[in-house]
Amino acid sequence: MRRRAGAWLAARRRRLPNLLLEPADLHGALAVSGVLSVLGLLATAAAFVLTARVIAAGLLQGHSPGVGTLLTVAALLLARAGAGAVREHLGTRLAARLVGTWRTRLSEAALRLGPVALADTRGADLATLDLDLVARLTPYYARYLPGAVHAALAFAVVLGVTVWLDPATAGVLLVTGPLTVVFLALVGLATGAATERQWLAHTRLSARLLTLVRHLPTLHAFGAVAPYRDVLARSARQHREATLGVLRVAFLSGFVMDFAATLATALVAVWIGVRLFGGSAELAPTLTALMLVPEFFGPLRQLGTDRHAALDAEPVAARLQDLLTRPVAPSGEGTVPAGVPHLSLSLARADLPTPTAPVSVELPPGTLAALRGPSGSGKTTLLHALRKHVPHLGSIRVDGTPLDDLGATWQARVAFVPQHPRLIAGSARDNLRLAAPDAGDADLERACEAVGLGDVLRALPSGFDTPLGEGGALLSGGETARLALARALLSGADVILLDEVSAHLDPESEAELHAVIERAFAGRTVLLATHRAVPPGWREISLGAPASPAVAA
Known part of the structure; x- marks a missing residue:
């Protein structure tokens, strides 16, 4: 948890391009909002x-x-109210549209990256981010951005009209x-730090709550409900304290803005009064200038209030950018001939922040090979790179074609069986x-017979139609591995990637599983990542210890 928080804070402190201003239709909508602001301000001034x-x-x-004058004033005030109402309505519609766009982009990014590239991101964090896109970006697009445009235009329009009426004011x-x-910016610095702490506390509380719900049976089985309840209570207390800290700073911000605006208005009023009593000013223009002072400071005060919407959106934007900019394996339109291909690896390894050991090997069609190496050497990540789950460094060629030039058709020809297969x-x-x-x-029956699972499934109460339970609770570890192998066999893949499929088995069961693999996938290329002894007759590919970051660089 601390590592994730530190990584997030490091990403948060980077100088980010303004991701939230990227949507193409945002600038047009803000331009329309600006036109309405100018019309409303001119109507107010008139x-x-x-x-x-x-x-x-x-x-x-x-x-x-005269009646005409009163009707004109009434019409101008109605125009001001109408422009404000339309501007608010357009802001609400803009927020709904752009939040939907970002949620779509988040879903597309998650699907594009896949579970391997997102292995360091908990599902609870993604769920929290998706919900927070609505809660935190809606005020940003509906109020803050239109308010910032309105405040800037109000500053220019009101100041220009005041220069025409009364240059001294x-x-x-x-x-x-x-x-x-300047006061608003100074308060914003303190608010930003408080918002970061509140965001981290909120994310932790949400993730821990979802984890508790998901693993409640396991916690009950091991008598760990009470300790985890205490963890959840501490997270809730930290979230409450962080939220109250943000609210305290928000109230301080409002007080500072109100105080500054009130003081400035009083200063203008006293200045106008002194000049009127001294006979150096006319009543009508100076009175108009005094009436316009709230129109000058009002948008700035509201911007100070809505500034918290922008600060709330910043952590979401940083997390969103981290996901949207993660590299994916390059994909092309190339294809390779049907049949089991020849694989050529030259200094190949997964392109990850943590360096791993490079591999150089030729794998003719039908090779049975075992990747052996210490933990962290890059066995599993190399398998992921071969199936284009993650980018790779070095050279990987399939029948002479670079792996990066191949697309989805290559993934369909490669089956991956993880150490812990997922069963629905x-x-x-x-x-x-x-x-x-x-x-x-x-x-289905032929595939199960090929991996030695047919008799096991037929012995279940309802045979192949027996519900297996969450995570395949009715099956043992070895039976779960065999079912995953049967799925790989059904896929018709030419290349089979196996990640520690026998790590949880005793030596006798492991030997039986290796024999099953040899029979079921005869003629296909099988690459097994393992830290155990290489099965008899299999080719051994040794991976050394990963290079240090300095050497890898």
């Missing part, structure tokens, strides 16, 4: 100018406003406005047909 003139005429000359605004922005909570027939959905009952 309404305030007319209102100030009416008030000045009434106080100084005793004139009553505009000078005060030109000084106090940037100071307010369905029947034996359902699990077998994962590899060949169209296979008939006779095909």
